[in-house]
Amino acid sequence: MTLPSVLENAATSIGEEKSDKDLRILEQQVHQKLTTFSSGKSKCNSDGNMASQLTYSTESDRNVLPLRPIFKDYAWGIRGLDSRVARYALESGIIDEVDPDTPYAELWMGTHPSGPTTLRDGTTLEEAVGGPLPFLFKVLSAGKALSIQAHPCKAGAQKLHLENPANYVDDNHKPELAVALTPFEAMCGFRRLEEIAILIKKHPEFAACISNEAKLAVFLANRDEDSKKSALRALFQSFMSCPKETSSRQLKRLLKRLQKEQSCDHVHPHEEPPWERKCARAILRLAQQFPGDAGAMAPFFLNYLLIAPGESFYMAANEPHAYVAGEIIECMACSDNVVRAGLTPKFKDVDNLVNMLTYSMGGPTINAGTPAYGDDRIMRYTPPTGEFEVMVITCNPGEDITLPLLPVPSVFIVIEGSGNTDNEDGQRLVMRPGRSYYIPAKCPPLTLAVNEKKRGPLKIALAHENMHKDDPTLASAADVGSKEWSGEFALPLEVRSVTSSAPNTPMSSPRVKMNGAAMAAATSGAYDVPKL
Numbered sequence: 452m453t454l455p456s457v458l459e460n461a462a463t464s465i466g467e468e469k470s471d472k473d474l475r476i477l478e479q480q481v482h483q484k485l486t487t488f489s490s491g492k493s494k495c496n497s498d499g500n501m502a503s504q505l506t507y508s509t510e511s512d513r514n515v516l517p518l519r520p521i522f523k524d525y526a527w528g529i530r531g532l533d534s535r536v537a538r539y540a541l542e543s544g545i546i547d548e549v550d551p552d553t554p555y556a557e558l559w560m561g562t563h564p565s566g567p568t569t570l571r572d573g574t575t576l577e578e579a580v581g582g583p584l585p586f587l588f589k590v591l592s593a594g595k596a597l598s599i600q601a602h603p604c605k606a607g608a609q610k611l612h613l614e615n616p617a618n619y620v621d622d623n624h625k626p627e628l629a630v631a632l633t634p635f636e637a638m639c640g641f642r643r644l645e646e647i648a649i650l651i652k653k654h655p656e657f658a659a660c661i662s663n664e665a666k667l668a669v670f671l672a673n674r675d676e677d678s679k680k681s682a683l684r685a686l687f688q689s690f691m692s693c694p695k696e697t698s699s700r701q702l703k704r705l706l707k708r709l710q711k712e713q714s715c716d717h718v719h720p721h722e723e724p725p726w727e728r729k730c731a732r733a734i735l736r737l738a739q740q741f742p743g744d745a746g747a748m749a750p751f752f753l754n755y756l757l758i759a760p761g762e763s764f765y766m767a768a769n770e771p772h773a774y775v776a777g778e779i780i781e782c783m784a785c786s787d788n789v790v791r792a793g794l795t796p797k798f799k800d801v802d803n804l805v806n807m808l809t810y811s812m813g814g815p816t817i818n819a820g821t822p823a824y825g826d827d828r829i830m831r832y833t834p835p836t837g838e839f840e841v842m843v844i845t846c847n848p849g850e851d852i853t854l855p856l857l858p859v860p861s862v863f864i865v866i867e868g869s870g871n872t873d874n875e876d877g878q879r880l881v882m883r884p885g886r887s888y889y890i891p892a893k894c895p896p897l898t899l900a901v902n903e904k905k906r907g908p909l910k911i912a913l914a915h916e917n918m919h920k921d922d923p924t925l926a927s928a929a930d931v932g933s934k935e936w937s938g939e940f941a942l943p944l945e946v947r948s949v950t951s952s953a954p955n956t957p958m959s960s961p962r963v964k965m966n967g968a969a970m971a972a973a974t975s976g977a978y979d980v981p982k983l
Contacts, residue, residue, distance in 0.1 A: 509572055509579065513894055515878055516579065518862070518887040519545050521559045521566035526796075528556025529594035535632065535778050536592040539864070542885030554594065560862050560887055560914075561587035565620060565787045568862075576889060580860050586839035588862050588914040589781040590632075595740045597774045598795035599638075599749055600804075602627065604768040607807050608788050618798050619788050626836045627783035628925060630763040630820075630843065630912065632866060635777030636733075638753035640770055640814040640928035644672055644679045647686065650730070650751045656705035657751050660698050665689035680810040687752065688805045690745075691792055698745035705748070706738050729755060733775070737794065746793025749773060754814040761843075764815040765834045767927030769807050780866065780912045784838040811929040821924045824855045833919045835926060840917040845910050846870060849903030854896045854913070861890045861915035868909035870901040882909055 508514055522540045531551035532538060536558045540546045549555075559566040562577040562584045569575050577583055602625035603611055611619040629635070642650075648669050651658045658666060668682035709731045730750045737747035753771060758764065758779075766772050773794060791797055792804045820830030823842060829852075832841045843866075846852045864887040872880045874895045880888065882899065890897075890913075901909045 509570055509574060512891045513876055514891070515872075515874075515880060515894060515897060516889045516891075517571050517880070518560060518576065518889055519543060519569045519571060520864075520887055521568060522546070522555060523557040523559065523566065524553050525556035526554055527593055527595050527597050528554030529592040529778075530554050534592040534594075536590055539590060539885030539887075542883055543887060555592055557592075558590040558864075559587065560589070560864065561785060563587050563621075563785050563787055570889070576862075579889060579891075583785060584860060584862070585785055585837075585916055586914055587783050587785045587787075588839075588864070588912075589783075590778070590864065590866075591629075591774070591781050592778045593635075593774050593776050595776065596737055596794050598789070598791040598797065599746050599753075599771060599773045599793040600789050600791045601771050601808060602766070602768055602783075602786070603788055603790060603807055607769070608786065611788065611790070611803065618800070621786050621788060623784055623786040623788070624768045625783050625786035625788050626765070626767050626834060626838075626927075627781055628763060628765045628832055628834045628839065628841060629758075629774075630780045630832055630841060631758040631760050632778045632780060633760055635758040635760075635779055636775035637756050637758060637764075637777075638749055638771075638773045638775065639756055639764060639766065640754050640772070641683055641687075641810065641812050642752055642754055643812045644669060644683060647683075647752055653727075654705065654751065656701040656708070657748055659701045660690050660693040660745065660748070661686055662689040679812065683810045683812065684805070684808070687808070687810075690748075690752070691801045691805060693745065695745075699743050702738065702743070702745055702747060706735065709735055737775075741794050744794055746773075749793065756814060756817070758817060761830075762817050762819050763832045763841075763925060764817050765925035765927055766815060767836075767929060769809045770811065770815075770927055770929065771804075771808060780841065780843075780864075782839045782841050782914045784836070809929050811927070813928050815928055816926045818924050823919075826852065828852055829855070831919065831924065833917065833922065833924045835920070835923040835930060837917045837920050839914055840919060842913045842915075843910060844899070844913060845908050846899045846901050847908045848901050848905040851898055851900035853898045854890075856893065856896045857890065857915055857918070858892055859916040859918070860892050861913055863888055863890065863911045863913035866910050866912050868901065868905065868907050870899055870905070870909035872897045872899055874898060882911075 509516060520540070520543055522536055522545060528534060528536065530553060532549050534555035537549045537553075537555035539558050540555065541549055560568050562568065562575070562580065567575050567577060570579055605624040608619065608624050609622040612622040651661065651666060651669065665682075665685040665688075668685045672678045672682040713731060713735065733750040733755050734747050737749070738744075741747060753773065756764075758777075790800050790804045790807065792799055792801045818832070820832050820843065823829045823831040828845045828847075830843045832843070834840070844852065844854065865882050865884050867884055870882045872878060872882060874897050876895055878897065880886075880897070899909055899911070
């Protein structure tokens with residue numbers, strides 16, 4: 452088809468009802484002909500989407516280049532158009548239509564061999580960069596829980612890859628950062644040992660899946676960190692090694708009791724504390740998603756967190772976690788290594804998971820970002836690792852904002868809204884949710900602008916090598932330490948130490964005013980053993 456005929460078809464289509472698929476095919480035809488006609492070097496100052504395609508050349512290191520990411524249809528993904536990953540994949544042109552029955556789980560932007568991103572002309576992103584990127588940028592849409600998992604450190608990844616390359620496909624570590632796009636539920640890091648001890652006492656079905664030796668270690672652990680970590684390891688190893696017949700039987704009993712307690716006609720002797728409701732409902736939900744899997748009891752030993760949109764957290768290597776539901780932007784070191792132990796039909800490697808964990812207690816820091824480059828519309832999320840950093844940039848209606856000039860390659864994706872772009876080379880690019888771009892190092896920075904008549908802001912998420920490693924905004928549970936993290940129950944120290952065996956639940960326990968003798972007992976290292 453010649454250029455005039457393509458343009459004639461495009462003109463004829465104006466005013467006609469066309470499906471998204473037909474319009475996308477027409478757009479691609481026009482784009483291909485115009486790109487051929489202009490040799491990729493023409494400039495155009497109109498506001499049309501097609502004109503924006505003419506302002507880049509894949510041979511130039513001064514041009515921002517459109518990307519074709521890769522999507523993954525893991526079973527836990529959100530199905531159909533409810534998935535942000537599906538909508539982004541459709542907008543980026545990597546799929547022609549959305550299947551309502553397909554789980555659209557992850558969108559990858561990076562150079563990892565398991566899902567290499569390409570440019571529009573088929574050139575790989577790695578070829579455009581001149582080598583692999585140190586990070587892998589993702590969008591996740593989780594419709595149900597991911598596995599109980601951790602990612603190995605570099606030494607562990609090298610060992611696992613050497614011993615089992617089929618299940619551990621590379622030799623790199625995989626610390627990761629997540630920024631919530633919707634309310635996001637996740638289990639992150641081990642609970643404090645005091646909390647686990649209370650839950651063992653309250654739930655005999657959970658206690659029956661743990662050996663007496665491990666329970667005794669939990670109840671008799673000293674205040675020093677080594678003693679607590681040793682007890683926590685014994686508990687986790689005992690629970691994960693529990694015979695399936697025992698764990699399945701106890702899980703059924705637990706579910707039956709929790710369902711009765713959660714029913715409308717059940718009369719509570721007192722108001723149920725929020726932490727108890729959250730724990731019970733999480734277990735019921737996980738058990739429904741993974742019938743018969745004892746991993747549904749994970750909320751008894753992992754912190755169960757709700758992350759608000761815009762908030763972020765960081766998971767270091769060798770820290771347990773399981774994402775439950777919601778949508779996030781995720782950035783990590785360039786790796787696809789996952790060591791799993793529950794809530795999955797995939798390969799489980801319990802022994803390696805038990806051996807690799809740090810057994811730090813408490814969850815990661817939760818942070819809403821820090822203003823960067825002197826502009827509070829640019830929020831940076833910085834982990835304590837060198838491979839990656841994320842910025843979320845917001846441009847409100849009637850405003851414009853210039854992206855920072857970066858000395859390293861970067862990738863960004865439009866996550867909300869629409870707008871225009873410009874730079875000193877006159878680049879005008881399509882800014883719609885799901886469009887992603889590669890920015891070469893030292894490329895003239897783009898200026899984003901949003902028409903004042905728009906009803907919402909334009910938001911992009913940008914990932915690059917960490918430029919603020921010495922000033923991180925996020926920390927893992929191991930870095931935070933149990934002294935700074937009060938835990939999900941937030942018990943005061945004196946209550947945890949002196950009244951831990953009281954019948955009151957953690958949130959309903961009274962704040963005890965302590966006299967001198969009681970204070971001395973609290974600081975002496977004594978710990979009352981809860982009664983089973």
